[in-house]
Amino acid sequence: MNASSGATVGNSNCTIVRFSTADYAPRKRLDACREIYGRTLSRRDIEPLSAEQFHTEATLWRIPGLGIVTARRSAAIYRLPREFIDNDDVFVTVGLTSSYEAHQFGRLLSLKRGEASVMTASEPAFLKVPTYGEYINVRAPRRTLSSFVAGLDAAYCRPIPADNPALRLLTHYIGILKETESLAAPDLRRQAVTHIHDLMALAIGATRDAAEIAKSRGARAARLRAIKEDIVTRLDQPDLSVATIAVRHRVKSRWVQRLFENEGTTFTEYVLGQRLDRAHRLLRNPLHANQKISSIALDIGFGDLSYFNRAFRRRYDMTPSDLRAAARSLN
Numbered sequence: 001m002n003a004s005s006g007a008t009v010g011n012s013n014c015t016i017v018r019f020s021t022a023d024y025a026p027r028k029r030l031d032a033c034r035e036i037y038g039r040t041l042s043r044r045d046i047e048p049l050s051a052e053q054f055h056t057e058a059t060l061w062r063i064p065g066l067g068i069v070t071a072r073r074s075a076a077i078y079r080l081p082r083e084f085i086d087n088d089d090v091f092v093t094v095g096l097t098s099s100y101e102a103h104q105f106g107r108l109l110s111l112k113r114g115e116a117s118v119m120t121a122s123e124p125a126f127l128k129v130p131t132y133g134e135y136i137n138v139r140a141p142r143r144t145l146s147s148f149v150a151g152l153d154a155a156y157c158r159p160i161p162a163d164n165p166a167l168r169l170l171t172h173y174i175g176i177l178k179e180t181e182s183l184a185a186p187d188l189r190r191q192a193v194t195h196i197h198d199l200m201a202l203a204i205g206a207t208r209d210a211a212e213i214a215k216s217r218g219a220r221a222a223r224l225r226a227i228k229e230d231i232v233t234r235l236d237q238p239d240l241s242v243a244t245i246a247v248r249h250r251v252k253s254r255w256v257q258r259l260f261e262n263e264g265t266t267f268t269e270y271v272l273g274q275r276l277d278r279a280h281r282l283l284r285n286p287l288h289a290n291q292k293i294s295s296i297a298l299d300i301g302f303g304d305l306s307y308f309n310r311a312f313r314r315r316y317d318m319t320p321s322d323l324r325a326a327a328r329s330l331n
Contacts, residue, residue, distance in 0.1 A: 098133035114162030148201035166202035
């Protein structure tokens with residue numbers, strides 16, 4: 001992929017574009033941002049608000065039924081003029097690190113960090129970004145969201161509070177998708193599109209029946225994914241438990257347990273599996289060839305070496321020492 005030219009990668013079902021003004025000479029950055037990122041990729045006019053060096057770094061995903069932009073960008077007005085309008089998508093913008101303003105239908109929103117705006121791509125609008133900051137923009141077809149949200153038009157240029165649970169899940173879910181590149185896998189991509197539609201509808205204000213569907217589908221999937229990611233980053237903690245995870249995610253312990261039960265497993269089984277997988281990778285890695293097996297076990301959260309050896313043998317039909325010996329013979 002050639003980011004500096006604005007070229008795309010992917011296929012007809014998933015296109016990813018990465019753009020950065022850092023790929024251009026300083027004197028060409030603003031023009032490149034206006035023409036490539038602005039007019040070509042995001043269909044916006046860009047008017048800088050600062051005399052400082054202009055910078056934009058963005059990743060854009062284009063998937064049937066969904067568009068996502070994650071960006072760091074300089075202070076500017078990002079304007080949707082009437083001549084750029086070619087669809088009626090609904091888009092939700094979140095200012096992750098700074099405040100911003102949104103304007104549409106004669107309404108002006110002053111939004112704080114973490115708050116989101118809901119707007120339509122069918123009418124002129126603009127966002128005023130006063131300082132360099134990080135933003136997420138997610139868009140979906142109006143016909144999709146209107147089946148979930150009654151009176152969708154009344155939501156345009158209205159704020160979504162930063163503490164809205166669905167908005168927090170949406171932001172976190174998109175962050176996980178970006179880090180894990182899950183949108184590149186067709187099966188995961190289809191699920192992700194549905195889940196994001198559900199979370200958008202819940203954040204905007206889904207009808208009662210639609211909310212029940214969205215909660216049992218998109219919100220639950222996003223919450224489980226966030227919990228799994230949290231577990232993986234905390235495997236080294238011997239006291240990792242369903243109670244500590246529940247507190248961190250502001251839910252009840254029993255609810256966390258049910259999320260895993262719906263997948264045919266348990267919280268304990270998932271944690272054990274992740275720890276054993278990590279041990280397997282470390283024992284095969286030449287960089288850890290001189291590290292004691294007992295040290296590896298302790299480092300990934302096993303407080304009982306005998307239990308670690310028994311669990312490892314049950315899962316891989318060999319002892320940790322057998323695996324290390326086999327790995328050494330191949331290196």
